[in-house]
Amino acid sequence: MALIEVKNVTKIFGSNPKAALKRYREGLSKEELLAQTGHTLGLSDVSLSITRGEIFVVMGLSGSGKSTLIRHFNRLIDPTDGQILVDGTDVLKMSSRELGRFRRTTMSMVFQRFGLMPHRTVLQNVGYGLAVRGMKKSEREDRARHWVGVVGLSGYENQYPTQLSGGMQQRVGLARALATDAEILLMDEAFSALDPLIRSQMQDQLIELQAELGKTIVFITHDLDEALRIGDHIAILKDGKLSQVGTPPEILLTPADDYVAEFVRDVNRARVLTVDTVMKPPKARLTGENIERALEEMRRLGEQYGYVVDNDRYRGVTSQERLAELLTEKGATHNLYTVAEEGPTLLADAALEVALPTALDTAYPLPVLDESGKLMGVVSSREMSSVLTPPKAANEDATDEKSDPPESPKAAAQ
Ligand SMILES: Nc1ncnc2c1ncn2[C@@H]1O[C@H](COP(=O)(O)OP(=O)(O)O)[C@@H](O)[C@H]1O
Ligand SMILES: [Mg+2]
Known part of the structure; x- marks a missing residue:
């Protein structure tokens, strides 16, 4: 809400x-x-x-x-x-x-120039909003001390703002805002x-x-x-x-x-965009132990590769080729969960920069997992690469050459 x-x-x-x-x-x-x-x-x-x-x-x-x-x-x-x-x-x-x-x-505000009172100590600055509210000295000092600790400034309670670096002063400003709750x-x-x-x-x-x-x-x-x-x-x-x-x-x-x-x-788009922003649902999501059924399913979907899940948990990847080969073995019974190969996987919140080398190295779209090992989607190196070049804005002329900035004489003459 x-x-x-x-x-x-x-x-x-x-x-x-x-x-x-x-x-x-x-x-x-x-x-x-x-x-x-x-x-x-x-x-x-x-x-x-x-x-x-x-x-x-x-x-x-x-x-x-x-x-x-x-x-x-x-x-x-x-x-x-x-x-x-x-x-x-x-x-x-x-x-x-x-x-x-x-x-x-x-609401409390944190300002660019820190807005600290120079003649008050760190502790007094952090406790200031509480003093204004009429909180007792001992109580507000405890509270202020706590927040000074949270922002990593324990030991500096009795220093004055000018004795601190800019970063430390801004931590005091932050602690003061946090202390008001x-x-x-x-x-x-x-x-x-x-x-x-x-x-x-x-x-x-x-x-x-x-x-x-x-x-x-x-x-x-x-x-x-x-x-x-x-x-x-x-x-x-x-x-x-x-x-x-x-x-x-x-x-x-x-x-x-x-x-x-x-x-x-x-x-740097590769650094900002994460795998989950480009992943897609896996086309062949295979469940159950039966490899014959899994192969049928992949053939029906026209998918060379399938992703095996057991109660949402990713178990591995397999291919039509591999399953077909296993089915030709006489007398042997195979379980899909044990024949699935784990192979490389990606974490959903990994930056493309980190994920791309693995994807480039893998023949099939890589499975994307969350922290708990659940299969969230799949992503190929092609999909990753496609988002790494900046798109044109909605109202930019689609025929404009990327190399021509609008202010260039050539573009202006068009
Ligand atoms: N108190 C004010 N009196 C007159 N004009 C103001 C006042 N505050 C802001 N402005 C004008 O409003 C516009 C937006 O300013 P501001 O919100 O300060 O921008 P920003 O924070 O993005 O730099 C600017 O043109 C600024 O000159
Ligand atoms: Mg401003």
Whole structure:
């Protein structure tokens, strides 16, 4: 169920947004709106929903409306038009008392510049939100100490922010947000100021924490690699408009427009896409011990290879040729489970980069298993390779040569 629901939200900044909204609806562009009315379009008719317990990434270039969008969630910004529901409650209808409570308990924010108080220790910074809520000193110190430990900063409790590296300061910011016990974490470019190595460690830690704590995390970034790495869903904003919302494979495999296609063009697809995004159901899925029946089944389906399963568990692969040969042996009785050959298998969440060499080395589509050994599907090296070249955006001219960027003189002359 959706935890945060954004319905047709438009935001216009300026002195008379309602009048400017009317002009915008009459067809002005963002630039024209600014030139003619002095109002800035922040968001235009954005609708999306965020599921409880997911990492939802908002991505886009600077000025695309990312911060504006998430500031609506805790009502640091009110929409010019539209509706925001959090856990079914219309945040615009909250009384100021309800809103105060909501801000203290439901959401907490982690900022790019850490937002730590320089004259307070790590422990005091982490416990700050709890102090505001009136929690007793000993209790909040215990709680703060716990979260300092969770983010890996035990031993630094009494240091001041300036004594810490950027990565450590951001861990303090994270611990402070976690300590409030808020269900929703809003992270606005929280890792953007960090060095690449520290940043990727923080990404790992965030994914782990999310899995452990089940928080709903709304994470803003302008970095696609970061978005693909941590996002369950990614929303892509352009000039205040939503270009696309999708899972990382959806964004990579079917970009909705040129803007998204441009973003994903240089992504290392083999590293991001996993086997389960390209696998198919096995055509010949064989059960039971009878090899005669299995052979009949494969012949009926016209499949050279068959995948043997026993109560969903993968037992191995076999071929028409092999079974036919076994059936010619006089007097012998064979059991399909014992004649199936285990052979190489792939894990469903393996990156194509890792899986491709094995697939290239195998004559038949490889079985794909989950952690428990259940057969999820099969995949061939051909299917893997076919998704490794970026597709064209839906509205790109199919006759365009890939090597001709639209701005090249040759393409422009066509
Ligand atoms: N308080 C404000 N007053 C006027 N314009 C604003 C304000 N906040 C944001 N904007 C404008 O709204 C647009 C979206 O900004 P923002 O949400 O900050 O983008 P992002 O976070 O993606 O960089 C930009 O054109 C920005 O200049
Ligand atoms: Mg921003």
